[in-house]
Structure formats: C-alpha cells, structure tokens
Amino acid sequence: xxxxxxxxxxxxxxxxxxxxxKCTYSVSGNPYLFWYVQYPNRGxxxxxxxxxxxxxxxxxYGFEAEFNKSQTSFHLKKPSALVSDSALYFCAVREATxxxxxxxxxxxxxxxxx
Amino acid sequence: DAMVIQNPRYQVTxxxxxxxxxxSQTLNHNVMYWYQQKxxxxxxxxxxxxxxxxxxxxxxxxxFQSRRPNTSFCFLDIRSPGLGDAAxxxxxxxxxxGLQExxxxxxxxxxxxx
Numbered sequence: 001x002x003x004x005x006x007x008x009x010x011x012x013x014x015x016x017x018x019x020x021x022k023c024t025y026s027v028s029g030n031p032y033l034f035w036y037v038q039y040p041n042r043g044x045x046x047x048x049x050x051x052x053x054x055x056x057x058x059x060x061y062g063f064e065a066e067f068n069k070s071q072t073s074f075h076l077k078k079p080s081a082l083v084s085d086s087a088l089y090f091c092a093v094r095e096a097t098x099x100x101x102x103x104x105x106x107x108x109x110x111x112x113x114x
Numbered sequence: 115d116a117m118v119i120q121n122p123r124y125q126v127t128x129x130x131x132x133x134x135x136x137x138s139q140t141l142n143h144n145v146m147y148w149y150q151q152k153x154x155x156x157x158x159x160x161x162x163x164x165x166x167x168x169x170x171x172x173x174x175x176x177x178f179q180s181r182r183p184n185t186s187f188c189f190l191d192i193r194s195p196g197l198g199d200a201a202x203x204x205x206x207x208x209x210x211x212g213l214q215e216x217x218x219x220x221x222x223x224x225x226x227x228x
Contacts, residue, residue: 032213032214034216036219041202041222041224042221042222043118043120043204043206043219043220043221043222044157044204044206044219045219046216046217046218046219049214049216051213051214088154090156090157094213100211100212100213101159101162102159102217104156104157105156106155106156107154107155107156109154
C-alpha cells in the first residue's frame with residue numbers, strides 16, 4: 001500500500017531563513033505526490049504536486065518541492081520563510097490501485113518566528 | 115472564482131440529534147469527497163461520490179450517510195452524533211478520480227457535540 005511519512009511533528013525557523021518540511025514515501029509503481037497547507041480552522045489548500053518530469057516542482061506562495069527517487073523523498077522547501085507561512089503542512093500520495101484515494105501523512109506544524 | 119463552499123462553518127448539535135452538513139461547488143467537478151479531521155490529525159476519508167455513484171470507505175460508521183442530489187451539492191448526514199464525532203468535516207472535489215487529479219478542499223465545518 002502507498003504511504004507517506006512526515007518525520008517531524010514541528011519545524012521551527014526564523015523569518016527570512018530557508019525552510020524545509022520533510023516527506024518520504026513508499027509506493028508500488030510511479031509516485032503521485034502532493035503537498036497541502038492548512039491554516040487554523042481552515043480547509044486544506046493545494047500547494048503543488050509531482051506527477052512526472054522535472055524533479056523540482058514549483059507551487060503556490062513561493063513554495064517548491066524536490067522529488068528524489070533514490071531517497072524516496074519529496075521535501076517541501078522555501079528559500080525565505082514568512083511568519084504567515086506558519087501552518088500545518090500535509091504530504092499526500094495517491095494510491096495506485098482501487099479508487100486511488102489520497103493517503104495523507106501525519107502533518108508537520110511549521111512555526112516561523114519573527 | 116470557482117470554489118468549494120461549506121455551510122455552516124460551525125455547527126453545534128446535541129448528543130443523538132441528527133445533523134446535516136452542506137457542501138457546494140462551482141468547479142463542475144465529477145467527484146466529491148467527505149473527510150473527517152480530528153485535532154490537527156490527517157484527514158480521514160469517509161466516502162465519495164463519482165457522479166451519482168456512492169463509494170463508502172470500509173471503516174466509515176453506519177451513522178454517517180451522504181446525499182448528492184446534483185453535481186453541485188453534496189450533504190453529510192450524521193444520524194445520531196456522539197461525542198466522538200466532534201471534528202472538522204472537510205468537503206473536497208476533483209474533476210475525476212485519476213492519479214494526476216488534484217483535490218480541492220472547502221474551508222470545513224467544525225462540529226461540536228454537546
């Protein structure tokens with residue numbers, strides 16, 4: 001079965017510094033990977049996805065993610081963090097069989113300090 | 115702007131009193147999903163509609179039902195809410211269930227059971 005792991009419950013970074021939120025995946029077949037962000041008391045907002053092609057995927061709000069097949073990772077990155085980036089981030093993978101539903105990681109809380 | 119709308123944003127109900135949550139979309143997407151999310155955990159898929167075809171997750175309690183009267187609207191009915199059903203309920207849509215398709219989420223309805 002497809003799965004993703006987010007090894008860090010929380011990531012702390014100072015405003016202006018680069019940020020990385022980690023995600024590793026386990027799939028049979030080709031991976032279809034997604035990142036979502038959730039602000040307090042809000043729904044999930046789509047940031048970006050990897051389907052095929054370039055390993056560096058650019059998304060919304062200046063975020064990007066690097067797909068690494070050998071390390072089975074899909075880390076979310078941003079060159080310069082903003083306080084407003086503080087939120088809960090979910091990595092997800094699409095199941096390759098059956099209905100092909102989204103399988104979410106446990107989430108990583110990002111806290112950007114001024 | 116095309117979007118996913120959920121009403122109400124906050125819902126308070128009493129233990130055992132039926133409640134209905136509403137979702138509408140202007141994206142004209144074929145698939146609509148309902149997720150349950152507790153305490154910043156990963157969203158858990160309850161069921162989805164692909165057009166008029168209803169698909170229930172195996173572990174979704176019978177207490178949860180859904181209706182999709184037309185393409186734009188989908189309802190979540192909780193027949194006899196228990197204290198454990200207090201959660202954020204997220205509606206999402208996608209144009210198809212394919213591997214590459216992005217799911218777009220509404221802002222969620224937070225349910226409180228007294």
